[in-house]
Amino acid sequence: MELKNQPVLFKKITLSSAEIQSLSTNPVRIINTPGPHKAIDILSVTGKYNFVSTVFTSTDLFIVTGGVSSPTNDFQFTFKNFLNQTVSFSGKGQSNTIGFISPHDETLKEDKPIFAKAKFDSAIGDGSVDLNVYYRIVNVPIII
Amino acid sequence: MALLKGQAINTIQIILTPTDIQSINSFPIDLIPAPGLHKAIDVLSVTAKLVFQSSAYTNVDIYIAGQAVSNPSQDFQYYFPNFLDAGADLFMKGLPQDAGLVIPGDNTIVENGKIQAYGNANSGTGDSPVIINVAYRIISV
Numbered sequence: 001m002e003l004k005n006q007p008v009l010f011k012k013i014t015l016s017s018a019e020i021q022s023l024s025t026n027p028v029r030i031i032n033t034p035g036p037h038k039a040i041d042i043l044s045v046t047g048k049y050n051f052v053s054t055v056f057t058s059t060d061l062f063i064v065t066g067g068v069s070s071p072t073n074d075f076q077f078t079f080k081n082f083l084n085q086t087v088s089f090s091g092k093g094q095s096n097t098i099g100f101i102s103p104h105d106e107t108l109k110e111d112k113p114i115f116a117k118a119k120f121d122s123a124i125g126d127g128s129v130d131l132n133v134y135y136r137i138v139n140v141p142i143i144i
Numbered sequence: 145m146a147l148l149k150g151q152a153i154n155t156i157q158i159i160l161t162p163t164d165i166q167s168i169n170s171f172p173i174d175l176i177p178a179p180g181l182h183k184a185i186d187v188l189s190v191t192a193k194l195v196f197q198s199s200a201y202t203n204v205d206i207y208i209a210g211q212a213v214s215n216p217s218q219d220f221q222y223y224f225p226n227f228l229d230a231g232a233d234l235f236m237k238g239l240p241q242d243a244g245l246v247i248p249g250d251n252t253i254v255e256n257g258k259i260q261a262y263g264n265a266n267s268g269t270g271d272s273p274v275i276i277n278v279a280y281r282i283i284s285v
Contacts, residue, residue, distance in 0.1 A: 006152055006153050006154065006155050006279070007152055008152065008153055039191075039235070041189050041191055041237060041279070043188055043189050043279065076237065095239065095240050096237070096239050102226075103225070103226030103229075103230075104226055104227075104230045104231075104232075104234055105236075106234055106235050106236065107235075107236045107237045108191055108235045108236060108237050109235075110235070136153070136155075136189070136279060138191055138277055140193065140235060141157065141193040141195075141275035141277065142195070142275075
């Protein structure tokens with residue numbers, strides 16, 4: 001089955017400094033669940049880190065699917081050393097690579113939302129992050 | 145330079161049968177036909193679902209590759225590591241190339257090349273179909 005000219009969906013969200021400080025404990029939902037038998041396939045994520053005056057002590061920002069308690073199992077995109085910079089800058093999220101997943105990890109999740117999650121919480125930091133997410137909704141395939 | 149707004153993507157969904165998969169190293173499966181002269185296929189994302197039945201394959205990886213599949217280090221674009229040998233249903237997003245897998249001077253985009261699925265080996269066993277969904281765009285070379 002071939003489908004031409006399928007739409008690419010787009011979501012823009014800003015993470016506040018308060019959200020980033022607790023982003024490991026309390027991941028922020030950035031795309032809602034797509035519905036039964038569907039999954040979110042992220043095509044690209046870009047982020048802008050807006051430095052103000054104090055850096056966060058956490059470093060990496062993850063864009064993860066579903067079970068955020070196990071980011072090594074199912075994360076899709078990573079901004080490495082992103083939150084601890086002393087200048088504002090922009091970056092493109094890096095997709096999973098083979099070293100980050102274990103054999104037979106299920107990296108796509110049916111009817112699960114997408115979260116932004118940090119590697120650690122941070123007691124300090126007053127910047128913010130703007131995220132632009134490009135994604136598509138895929139049907140979880142079944143054999144009829 | 146032209147600025148193209150509102151560009152959409154194409155998708156294609158293919159079911160690989162157990163017979164296809166058992167010989168997928170020797171006989172790669174066509175997913176997307178060659179786009180024509182001065183054009184190339186840019187694969188944006190690939191998902192794959194293994195619908196496990198009763199017997200696992202002994203080959204493990206699926207590659208989504210450009211035309212010259214005899215040299216996978218040169219032109220494959222996405223891969224599913226440790227996928228075919230799973231003993232349960234598995235739904236994965238294909239992993240893109242990383243720098244260590246590309247040789248200097250490699251053409252990773254092939255002009256007028258089709259896109260195929262192939263495996264790291266053939267398999268003497270296995271009975272599970274795999275459903276592959278490819279999002280791509282056609283670019284001018």
